[in-house]
Amino acid sequence: MIALFAFVILRAAVVPASFGQYGHYRGAAIAETAARPIAFAGHDACEACHTDVVEQKKQGRHVVIACEACHGPLAKHADDPSSVTPPKLDTAILCARCHEANSAKPKGFPQVVTADHSGGIACDTCHQPHRPKIQTSTNETKTETKAEVEKKTEGKK
């Protein structure tokens, strides 16, 4: 009898309270994991304020890309937009991550050899990242020649 009670007392002292609640583990661990703060706010949070950018994105193929895919984790910005501002991005690096030519990428995916395509000029010199297809004033698609790009970016290199 004494041994049995000693066992009950020792077990209660050693085994965590929620152990066995759902299975052979500490049940409270589920809620502890779920309680961690988030870093990425999610595109719904961005779209609540930045409606102008949403409209811009709808006109191009980048409409399917979440804002934080390029701008990084911004849950803190969503919580407090005035004090936390997103960092400025370098499109020469950012765009190339997706669009640099690679034989393992799907064949239908738009890819370029950046050295030949732009010679290291930042992509946003010609392309608007939220609506990347280059457009003229008549809203028609236009492919600029390399000479035109060089003229446009003179002194920016």
Next chain:
Amino acid sequence: MDITRRRLLVLLPAAAVAWKYVLAGTPELSPNYKLTEHWWTMLIDIPKCIGCGSCVRACAEENDVPDGFYRTWIERYHVADWRLERPEVESPNGGKQGFPPNQDAGGKNFFVPKLCNHCADSPCTQVCPVGATFVTPDGVVLVDKNYCLGCRYCVQACPYGCRFINPRTKTAEKCSLCYHRINKGLTTACCEVCPTGARQLADLKNPKDPIHEFLRTHSVQVLKPHMATGAKVFYNGMDGSVR
């Protein structure tokens, strides 16, 4: 009933134990989230993956993963025409900064994102000596870092190489399927930032989830089915050379 000294000595510890369980209460999850109404999984569409590494970077930022360790990573496969059973696989820095340009050497070339497969019959949970890793009622394999001893049994048991010992906490770590996000109705960080939709979080218990239609209409596989782990990360368009 008379309370004798002997009975009191018996009753007090029993009452203390009962009180401890009352105080423990029920763990609080997000409101309206019911553990038994979900069965989480992920769908990976290999022909859509461009190897940009957004998922790897997002995972590291969302989950504070130390440099040099990966909860998810991307592999680039090159399968030469004459060597189908011996593919060349590379994953520089887990694909975190994308992949360097390569010349098309023929054969098959493609990217394969990898992560914990959240197996229904996972070997890692079976070998844990203290019950610090487990499958939740909603189908996610988690690690209880406050209870983990860091003995590394689970790291060796995982046939997919998905686990590591965090050098800061000295405990086992792996993909948690962003449990802190899906619990709040958000998708995982990797699925959130994937620019081509190559990764999709799915809930097999939700009859409206598009995964049911996808599984009906596509040939979908899991990694290492011969291990009988009940892997739940489904791969579409996976080449037979993928290990």
